[in-house]
Amino acid sequence: MAKVMVSLPDELLRLLDAEAARRGTTRSGLLRDFADQSLRRRAVDRATRVDKIARAAGAHGGDVAAVLKRHRPAGGTSGSSTRACCWPARTPTTTTTPTRGGCWRGQIRWLRSISLTTR
Structure with missing residues (x-):
């Protein structure tokens, strides 16, 4: 002890x-x-x-998927699909880390706009 x-x-x-x-x-x-x-x-x-x-704690009372789909920008933030923009295929020359000025900034702006319009 x-x-x-x-x-x-x-x-x-x-x-x-x-x-x-x-x-x-x-x-x-x-x-x-x-x-x-x-x-x-x-x-x-x-x-x-x-x-x-x-x-x-209870349910938030809303349909999150419907809100996200309703406010999703058409074609992603860089002109291509969101999946192709945000989650590139893994090859020796690509990484999953977004580059400066890449689509993550657009996604963040988009998420902020949703939160402002759904309050």
């Missing part, structure tokens, strides 16, 4: 010693119990909050 040094104010140490004596345990045992209880309670509280958030 690891040993640690902890600095505590004198008054707090006096209260801890009194509580340890009342419980019939050592100072270390009392601090170990307090830490264990606190961490377990925190884990339970966190799980309860996550569960509450998950139960409160």
